[in-house]
Structures are given as C-alpha cells and as structure tokens.
Amino acid sequence: MKNEIVIIGGGASALMLASLLPKNSITIIESHTKLGAKILISGGGKCNITNRVMGSEYYVGESKFVQRVLRAFNEKALLKWLGFHNLKPLLRKENQYFCPHSSKELLDIFLKESRSQKVLLHEKVLSVSKKGDLFTVVTDKRKLSATYVVVASGGLSFPKLGASAVGYEVAQSFGHMIRRTSPGLVGFTVQKEQFFFKELSGISxxxxxxxxxxxxxxxxxxxxKGLSGPAVLDASLYWEKGKIEIDFVPNFDWRSIQKSKKQLSSLLPLPKRVTKAFLVQFNLDDKSGVKVTTDELLLLKQLNHYSFAPAGTFGYAKAEVTKGGVSTEDVECSTMMSKKINGLYFTGEVLDVTGHLGGYNFQWAFSSAYVCAKSLEKYL
Structure with missing residues (x-):
C-alpha cells in the first residue's frame, strides 16, 4: 500500500500535523483504540493548551533548537489558529490557557480537520526501514510504503493509553542517539526520614x-506516596539523584517570631498541621514566639533550606511527560527532518525536549508539528 506520508502516533503533535497538511496525503498509525486519548485527560479534562509567558527557558533541552521552533509558531500564532477554528481558550492561573469547557473541544477541531486523512487504530508499528526513496513501515497487521515518515509517537508516560518506546526504536534503527529517558513532571517518593510527609496527605x-x-x-x-504539586513536578525535570532543597517559608521575616506572643503553629506561614509536624521533627514544643531561644530559632530556620534526597519518583504511570528522547543534535530545527535520513521527521515529545508544567509541552507538540508541516508542504 503506497502512502505519501505515514505518521507514527495519534496524539497532539500528530493531529496538528494532519490538520495542517493537504487532504488525503497522510496515514496515521495509532496503537491506542482512539486518537488524542492523552488530550482528553490532560489538565483535569480541560487541556492546558499553552501559556501566555513563552520561551526556551521553560524547557529542558537544547535552548537554541527549542527557541527556533517556538519562534516559527509561538503561542500567539497558536491562539490565532484556534480562534480561526472557533475555539477561544480561557486564561486561568494567571498565564495558562485552557479549553473553555473540556478537552473535547480541542480534539474535535483536530478530528474535523484531519477527517480526510487515513487512520489506522489499535495497530502497532513493528519496524521502519528505507530502501531507495521509499520507507517500509511494518505493523502487526500490514506493511505500508511511504515517501515520508513522521515519528510523533510521544514518550513512555501513561502506558495505559498506549505509550511505548517505538519512536526511540525507530530513531535508533536509523542511527539516532537517544538521550536517557525517565519520568518527567512527576511526584517524588520519600525515604524513611521523610515518611511523616505521608501523614500530611492532601495538604498543600x-x-x-x-x-x-x-x-x-x-x-x-x-x-x-510522598510529594506532588506544581513546584514538585517542575523540579522533577531537573532531578536525577541526590538531594533537593525546599524553602517551606519563602520570604518569611524571622524577626517577627520573637516579638509575638502567638504560638509557633499560628506564627509560621504554613498550614498548622505542617508546622506541628516539623516541630516534632525538630524536637520543639509549640510555644509562644517570645519564648523561642536563639538556638531554637536556628532549628526553625531549617525550613528555609530543608534538604533531603527523594527515594525516587511516582514512575511513568503517574508522569505527565517523558524526559529525554531522540537527540536534537541530528534533527534540523527549521524542518524537524533527520540530518541522517532524508524524509524522516520527528515531532513532539519523542524528542529530547521537555517543557515545564503549564501548557509548554502542548505548545511544543504544536510548534514542532507546524515546522514539520511547512517542510513537507514543499514536497507535496
């Protein structure tokens, strides 16, 4: 079966690409039973599409590569494209854009725009090879030939939604380097010394x-299981092993302590249960501020730099993204095409580019798809 373009994956980046390219030019191969499954569950079902504050500093990856791709299709261009399709994301949490009602609004646009493309669901790619000018894509159900192949298969997070290592395997088979992968935007598990954190479950x-x-x-x-929340998830992008340091009372003026008759559990800018838990750890009583000695104050100031080593993370099942992936060193940032194999492209999460929490990873998926689409349009 001859195809012009085969896209491996049916997530955000693949669907954006399919929406931007000419009709009847693409075959999408998705291992899950439906397209855009991760879009539907993201952002609590409302999908954090992008962020008003955008830049390469919000990504882990090669800065110049990320910067050039984002510049080609930034958050303003994305919002304009969505507006053209009658979707006006709402600004929430200061800078984050979400679907007005549900993630389905975004997915419906993609399904409508890509409805003329061929879709193969619940089908796994086994291998990709190239002979002459044609690629051969072998799945568990058929064999396809294509002029161009786009690997938009995502990472390893959310295995229940069909996540797999197929993108990395295809890249490696063509000589691409894979940067070590690990769960990203994920919570930390804790060691015995921090088990008291678990007793505070539900408090932020x-x-x-x-x-x-x-x-x-x-x-x-x-x-x-330990620690989660936006700050922890972002921190997981930079943690490999060893200690992290948490300031539980940022910008707190300690001079106010010894001038007050209030109890420490009321004085410290923390939920009372959290303060009391730390007082137990420091072997201190919940006393009035005026009774706190200089030595006791020094113990309390550990809250500004509480240091410990996480035991690990919650793993891929709970991770929102995958750190690492296909090295960008062998991918052309102006086209997303491989520098090693003509006609082979990589977009989205499969690449060694990972964004912070707040819509950055969807923006990367859409921006890289746009750059890829502009390149492929020249050949179609």
Whole structure:
C-alpha cells in the first residue's frame, strides 16, 4: 500500500500535523483504540493548551533548537489558529490557557480537520526501514510504503493509553542517539526520614524548590506516596539523584517570631498541621514566639533550606511527560527532518525536549508539528 506520508502516533503533535497538511496525503498509525486519548485527560479534562509567558527557558533541552521552533509558531500564532477554528481558550492561573469547557473541544477541531486523512487504530508499528526513496513501515497487521515518515509517537508516560518506546526504536534503527529517558513532571517518593510527609496527605503549601542549580516556585502537595504539586513536578525535570532543597517559608521575616506572643503553629506561614509536624521533627514544643531561644530559632530556620534526597519518583504511570528522547543534535530545527535520513521527521515529545508544567509541552507538540508541516508542504 503506497502512502505519501505515514505518521507514527495519534496524539497532539500528530493531529496538528494532519490538520495542517493537504487532504488525503497522510496515514496515521495509532496503537491506542482512539486518537488524542492523552488530550482528553490532560489538565483535569480541560487541556492546558499553552501559556501566555513563552520561551526556551521553560524547557529542558537544547535552548537554541527549542527557541527556533517556538519562534516559527509561538503561542500567539497558536491562539490565532484556534480562534480561526472557533475555539477561544480561557486564561486561568494567571498565564495558562485552557479549553473553555473540556478537552473535547480541542480534539474535535483536530478530528474535523484531519477527517480526510487515513487512520489506522489499535495497530502497532513493528519496524521502519528505507530502501531507495521509499520507507517500509511494518505493523502487526500490514506493511505500508511511504515517501515520508513522521515519528510523533510521544514518550513512555501513561502506558495505559498506549505509550511505548517505538519512536526511540525507530530513531535508533536509523542511527539516532537517544538521550536517557525517565519520568518527567512527576511526584517524588520519600525515604524513611521523610515518611511523616505521608501523614500530611492532601495538604498543600507554597514553596521554593532548589535542584541542580534551578529554582522552582509554586504549590507543593503532600501525597500518600510522598510529594506532588506544581513546584514538585517542575523540579522533577531537573532531578536525577541526590538531594533537593525546599524553602517551606519563602520570604518569611524571622524577626517577627520573637516579638509575638502567638504560638509557633499560628506564627509560621504554613498550614498548622505542617508546622506541628516539623516541630516534632525538630524536637520543639509549640510555644509562644517570645519564648523561642536563639538556638531554637536556628532549628526553625531549617525550613528555609530543608534538604533531603527523594527515594525516587511516582514512575511513568503517574508522569505527565517523558524526559529525554531522540537527540536534537541530528534533527534540523527549521524542518524537524533527520540530518541522517532524508524524509524522516520527528515531532513532539519523542524528542529530547521537555517543557515545564503549564501548557509548554502542548505548545511544543504544536510548534514542532507546524515546522514539520511547512517542510513537507514543499514536497507535496
């Protein structure tokens, strides 16, 4: 079966690409039973599409590569494209754009725009090879030939939605380097010394987390397994192993403590249960501020730099994205085409580019798809 373009994957990047390219030019191969499954569940079912504050500094990856791709199709261009299709995302949480009602609104646009393209669902790609000018794509159900192949298969997170390593395997088969993969935007499990965190499950507080020379600000959520919340998820992008440092009381003026008759559990800018848990750890009583000694104050100030080593992460099943992937060194940022194999493209999460929480990964999926589409249009 001869195809002009075969796209491996049926997620955000693949669907954007299929929406931008000419009708009847594409065959999408998706291992899941439906397209855009991850879109539907993202952002609590409302899909955080993009962010008003955009830039390569919000990504882990080769900065110049990311910058050039984002510049080709930035958040303003994306919002304009969505507006043209009668979807006007709402601004929430200061800078994050979400679907007005549900993720289905975004998915419906993609399904409508790509309805003329051929779709093969519940079908796994086994191998991709090239002979002459044609690629051969072998699945568990058929064999296809194509002039161009786009690997938009995503990463390893959400295995229940059909995530697999197929994109990395295809890239490796053509000589591409794969940067070590690991769960990203994911919670931390804790070691015995921090098991008291689990007893605080469900409580959140504003923190600053310092890891690998980076600083992540936002909410921390104590969870049954350890720590989660936006600040923790962003910090997971930079943590490999070893210690992290958390400031549980950022910008707190400690001079106010010893001038007050209030109890410490009321004085510290933390939920009372959290303060009391730390007092137990520091072997301190919940006393009035005026009774706190200089040595006790020094113990309390550990809250500004509470250091510990996570035991690990919640894993791919809970991770929103995958860190690492196909190295961008061998991919042309102006086309998304492989520098090694003519006609082979990579877009979205399969690449070694990972964004912070807040719509950055969807923007990357759409921007890289746009760049890829502009390149392929020249050949069609």
């Amino acid at each position: 507080t504003e923190v600053e987390i310092r890891v690998a020379g980076k600083s992540c600000n936002g909410s921390l959520l104590f969870a049954h």
